[in-house]
Amino acid sequence: MKSLQISLPGLELKNPIMPASGCFGFGREFSQLFDLSLLGAIMIKATTFEPRFGNPTPRVAETTAGMLNAIGLQNPGLEKVMNEELPWLDQFDVPIIANVAGSQEEDYIAVAKDISKAPNVHALELNISCPNVKTGGIAFGTIPEVAKILTKKVKEVSEVPVYVKLSPNVTNIVEMARAVEDGGADGLTMINTLVGMRIDLKTGKPILANKTGGLSGPAIKPIAIRMIHEVSQHVSLPIIGMGGVQSAEDVIEYYYAGASAVAVGTANFVDPFVCPTIIEELPELVRSLGFEHISECTGRSWKNG
Amino acid sequence: MKSLQISLPGLELKNPIMPASGCFGFGREFSQLFDLSLLGAIMIKATTFEPRFGNPTPRVAETTAGMLNAIGLQNPGLEKVMNEELPWLDQFDVPIIANVAGSQEEDYIAVAKDISKAPNVHALELNISCPNVKTGGIAFGTIPEVAKILTKKVKEVSEVPVYVKLSPNVTNIVEMARAVEDGGADGLTMINTLVGMRIDLKTGKPILANKTGGLSGPAIKPIAIRMIHEVSQHVSLPIIGMGGVQSAEDVIEYYYAGASAVAVGTANFVDPFVCPTIIEELPELVRSLGFEHISECTGRSWKNG
Amino acid sequence: MIKKELCQIVSQAEIAEHIFKLTLQGELVREMNEPGQFVHLKVSDYAEPLLRRPISISDINKDENQFTMIYRAEGRGTALLSERKPGDFVDVLGPLGNAFPIEAASTGETALLVGGGIGVPPLYELSKRLVKRGVKVIHVLGFQSENVVFYDEDFTKLGETYVATVDGSYGTKGFVTNIIEDRKLTFDVLYSCGPTPMLKALENNYKDKKVYLSLEERMGCGIGACFACVCHTADDPSGHTYKKVCSDGPVFKAGEVLL
Amino acid sequence: MIKKELCQIVSQAEIAEHIFKLTLQGELVREMNEPGQFVHLKVSDYAEPLLRRPISISDINKDENQFTMIYRAEGRGTALLSERKPGDFVDVLGPLGNAFPIEAASTGETALLVGGGIGVPPLYELSKRLVKRGVKVIHVLGFQSENVVFYDEDFTKLGETYVATVDGSYGTKGFVTNIIEDRKLTFDVLYSCGPTPMLKALENNYKDKKVYLSLEERMGCGIGACFACVCHTADDPSGHTYKKVCSDGPVFKAGEVLL
């Protein structure tokens, strides 16, 4: 499957398909279903300095062709991720992208510093865009200058390349992308979820205990495609695209928009075998579209010819 | 159907259901299908000062549970709307909400001034949020101060109440709502479409000739619900809600979020009889949920009790 | 009158590779009086695929309240439609649009019907009606290759019929225009439906003749309300006058709109 | 082992108002060895409804590779499921979760099985297994009203069975807890599945007994990866320790997690 091998900052991947953060835990559950070494990479669940329980339940609600989640960054905390999850994942031949979250600068820095030292962590994904955490977080993802400074500080301590995960809940996504590029980011991952809500017909109250949640799934794909199309023309960082990917065809659409790799989130819940299925189907699709290598597809929607 | 009668600034409506602007033309086509007097109101297609052809085709593309459009404000221009469309609509017992668009302040003002004089125009809908027009437009919908000033100027010339149509493509929707409230708006309509894109698998190019288009349909409903939930708690203007409404149940969800009336857009293409169907089903639904009047539903998701 | 009705599937069959013939029964057949109109189909009960699909009417059977369409299962919507079975219901909006004017050809005159690929179907009902009117019909049908050729025998029963395939695997190798020129076909009126380059060629070649062309465009509403399907008029190619393919067309007189 | 398989519908019937009994056949029945597990169903081939639906396994037939579920057609997903016909396929992920521990009740002991509404189904396979083990079973089943009562006869065949309805239209008027108290039912082990208030009452009333409760929570993945379905542990009610209903449950020992 030479046609799928790709190189990105810090990442030498056998294929460009990876589960998106928060949709695959730390891989344990899916390892019962298929060999994790098949994956291009794994974006593990957001890790914060302290363990977090997250939000009260219900934490998920279905929407038309999408879902809302308000998990609230539940995770066992840096120490346990370092001592238990990452060593366990080391049995697989798959690079880990560690999703780093926090509610203040120091948290991010502390997590980034440590977790980037784990031997199988090949890159960080700076989660400045989680819509489900009340304190602080929002500014990191919506104010360019704040995002830039955070990126810079995390870069200073990280031993591996840093990808910044952009929030779609902004007026100007290019401005955000440029800011984190200025801050020294090695790549972008986009998009995180859009803030949404569903209300229960009978009770009249929001279905999610947290009221609002992040919208993901096929419903948001056209928004992600548009943003990647825009951003990829204005920054020179590689982009790992995500949002509603369900099939090999969707992966190509992301490439055409400007992505260099693709992550799969919600679709893992619909079909837990979706990642290996896409990986299996991609080479033939790439070939049938007339390409030798998938990377030829990147940015075709705006490149000449 | 007393349980559906509502009063809003400028609007005494027999029911709160109206087709959304751009999804019903000027009513002529739908008048072949049902009696337009059944409708609460009609939001007519955006009117600009000069006639506009709009964007090249293809202008629509389907997405999962949604569609993109880049019509580009095609319309016959103020004069023709005043002399032909509005007089024709006058045969029906239905108030018209005139959607006013432009690419610069003067255009808006000129259209608002004239069109608000038409006897069947009971309110204006200031379209500061059309994502499909290149020049100028975008600032009106994304910069609070610009929106405020425009609202103020239009209010000065309008003979009927002015509703401002908000764009969801912003970081802070409450800030926008507050700005137009300060500018003197009588009401809000929300949301307009989200900017999106689809790329053709075979050509590698965007399906829409305009590249990007506005995303509408069931896919965006949770985003609209969240925004109305937020805005309705922070401004005291009535809100006409829209985005993905397909059923009487959806209407109630909008009410719970904080809307005082509901517009139906894309669903008119899926089922051209959707508006009369909803109007027929609403009274029984309202009753079965335990309400005497639909207005009791407004804001229940955040009001006590 | 435009109606919306759940019509029942009488039959459905694959008549060439990925080409399906679908016959539906419903009251709205009573409204179908002209050849060249189309219907707008909702192919699922779900929010996905969301939009209706425009498909031409290829055969009207008033006696049985049935009509037939021929379509290519291409994307998701038509693929789903092709899975429907007799007895199932399909949500139909129609009939829509303006038809081929059969009155443009008088009894005794010759009409040339030129179809390309999936543009062939609406010509079938047209041809039947022209024959009934006493018009002599000549059909020139173009396809990609043999495996997607359909209905050539049915057309042959109505009049002279020539088939061109791009790869020469069936009929004459080449395009419909080659056949018309090579065979020096003469006619009083030309009716055509097919890909835009074909329509353009015909429009250019027969400027002096009565030519009617059926256009395609991506649609939203299908009834003229959304402005998705507009085209410029030929006399104002960059101005703001326009025609809507769904409600002013899909059939236009050559020279009326910009192709 | 968790499997994903298109299982074929053997039968489906409405056994009470909006309550359906659905039997599927598939290889993954081989993996079903315990009572109280559930499956996660995709009810459409569309992106809507997007998520799977968790439904308990109520009966396992290893000989025929069949299993049965009983569910209420409530929202869109279950309504669509109820329209599926024998011969159709349903996409099943399972078996999932941890079962009721039958070994908690020894031969000769008495088990009380308390079910509320749509929580009744998983108790059926449990009861069969307990009976097989030589455990005496007593069933107390609660429903809203007569029209939604189901399976009381099937349970009666396995052991003493009491039914309560909230409106008194069938069995005893009131709640399951009323029956247990009024009849002074005694038992060694209690197994229950149903609405949370019922589970809470049972947990409180029988603190000194072995009690096993099956919980419900809105789910994403159903396999433990998404953290949608967590609950606090009872010994750390506001801390960060947790259990996942889908993979640590749905059956928990009373006192283990915060209801």
Ligand SMILES: Cc1cc2nc3c(=O)[nH]c(=O)nc-3n(C[C@H](O)[C@H](O)[C@H](O)COP(=O)(O)OP(=O)(O)OC[C@H]3O[C@@H](n4cnc5c(N)ncnc54)[C@H](O)[C@@H]3O)c2cc1C
């Ligand atoms: C007036 C008219 C008559 C037609 N008659 C026929 C016919 O008789 N037989 C036939 O096979 N086809 C016909 N077509 C084309 C047919 O509508 C498309 O092939 C069909 O909509 C594709 O849908 P899909 O789900 O397969 O593709 P998808 O790619 O899933 O469709 C996505 C969206 O694009 C639209 N779309 C894609 N291709 C076309 C196209 N070529 N024209 C218009 N919209 C398109 C779809 O309607 C849908 O909204 C006609 C089109 C028009 C406008």
Ligand SMILES: Cc1cc2nc3c(=O)[nH]c(=O)nc-3n(C[C@H](O)[C@H](O)[C@H](O)COP(=O)(O)OP(=O)(O)OC[C@H]3O[C@@H](n4cnc5c(N)ncnc54)[C@H](O)[C@@H]3O)c2cc1C
């Ligand atoms: C472990 C487990 C076992 C279950 N076993 C059964 C059973 O045997 N029989 C039965 O009738 N029901 C059972 N349920 C409840 C069943 O899952 C819901 O009734 C069903 O998901 C509702 O889907 P819907 O499409 O009808 O409703 P919708 O309202 O359309 O569902 C929207 C979303 O909310 C979720 N949801 C809604 N209600 C519930 C609920 N009560 N529990 C969990 N998720 C919900 C849906 O799964 C879906 O994601 C079980 C639930 C769990 C967690």
Ligand SMILES: Cc1cc2nc3c(=O)[nH]c(=O)nc-3n(C[C@H](O)[C@H](O)[C@H](O)COP(=O)(O)O)c2cc1C
């Ligand atoms: C249940 C759930 C949990 C998520 N948790 C995280 C997270 O911890 N960190 C993060 O950066 N993104 C998180 N996301 C966002 C996804 O990684 C992804 O950006 C988003 O869901 C869009 O992709 P999709 O449509 O394929 O799901 C989560 C998404 C879901 C659905």
Ligand SMILES: Cc1cc2nc3c(=O)[nH]c(=O)nc-3n(C[C@H](O)[C@H](O)[C@H](O)COP(=O)(O)O)c2cc1C
């Ligand atoms: C084809 C189309 C044309 C539209 N034209 C306009 C317009 O002219 N003016 C406007 O304010 N909104 C316009 N809109 C936006 C709708 O009025 C509405 O805000 C949006 O589509 C969300 O509602 P929906 O999901 O019900 O379609 C248009 C939408 C569509 C789909």
Ligand code: FES
């Ligand atoms: S498709 Fe809507 S105007 Fe033609």
Ligand code: FES
């Ligand atoms: S449903 Fe995903 S962890 Fe339980």
